[in-house]
Amino acid sequence: xxxDALAGLHSQFWDAPHSNPPIAALARDVPAxxxxxxSRHFAAFADALGDRLSPRRRALYAEILAAYPAYRPAGPLxxxxxxxxxxxxxxxxxxxxxxxxxxxxxxxHVNHGVGDLAYTLALQCSPERRSWIEQPLVRRYxxxxxxxxxxxxxxxxxxxxxxxxxxEQCLWPIVWHHFDLPAAVWWYALxxxxxAFDDLDxxxx
Numbered sequence: 001x002x003x004d005a006l007a008g009l010h011s012q013f014w015d016a017p018h019s020n021p022p023i024a025a026l027a028r029d030v031p032a033x034x035x036x037x038x039s040r041h042f043a044a045f046a047d048a049l050g051d052r053l054s055p056r057r058r059a060l061y062a063e064i065l066a067a068y069p070a071y072r073p074a075g076p077l078x079x080x081x082x083x084x085x086x087x088x089x090x091x092x093x094x095x096x097x098x099x100x101x102x103x104x105x106x107x108x109h110v111n112h113g114v115g116d117l118a119y120t121l122a123l124q125c126s127p128e129r130r131s132w133i134e135q136p137l138v139r140r141y142x143x144x145x146x147x148x149x150x151x152x153x154x155x156x157x158x159x160x161x162x163x164x165x166x167x168e169q170c171l172w173p174i175v176w177h178h179f180d181l182p183a184a185v186w187w188y189a190l191x192x193x194x195x196a197f198d199d200l201d202x203x204x205x
Contacts, residue, residue, distance in 0.1 A: 001100040002089055002120065003137050007144035010113035010158040013079035016149050023079060030082055031168060038066050038171040041178040057194060064170055066146065071205040073112050073161035082107030084116045114158060114180055117141055117149045118165040122196035123189050125171060130196060138162050163200045
């Protein structure tokens with residue numbers, strides 16, 4: 001249901017800057033915001049974690065921050081929810097009579113649609129769970145986009161865009177730490193995103 005809802009949203013505004021310039025003009029640049037906060041506060045984040053953040057992870061973060069935005073995918077943009085965690089979906093008791101509904105649109109913006117999936121899966125799923133649901137769900141998302149009329153978006157491009165957007169999710173633990181979210185939130189996200197980075201060979205980008 002979640003994947004279908006996201007594909008339905010994204011397909012409506014596919015290629016948003018060209019198909020709907022007024023909406024695109026209203027959107028905030030959330031990726032630039034997360035990068036700016038993460039880059040300014042990474043040193044404080046690393047100091048706070050001390051030896052809990054390994055030298056390898058410190059070096060990895062330095063590379064991610066230095067490379068931004070070169071690793072971001074090319075291709076069509078759309079309206080995304082921007083905060084697609086499990087708690088921002090209202091799940092229907094009766095799937096026939098009612099649809100799943102997305103709530104809390106404070107972080108909506110224009111971005112690559114697979115960014116919402118990367119936020120949902122790579123940022124919030126344990127490595128074990130993600131390993132067996134990730135590619136099937138991204139494939140389902142891609143199939144739903146095509147069924148909704150999206151064209152010129154081959155599977156290989158979709159999958160590579162998803163992997164690239166996983167890199168972007170690695171910044172959120174730093175941002176959330178800076179804004180004093182509970183450690184249970186940003187620490188879990190840190191472990192999930194860096195595991196996804198390794199599992200999906202995101203260093204390629």
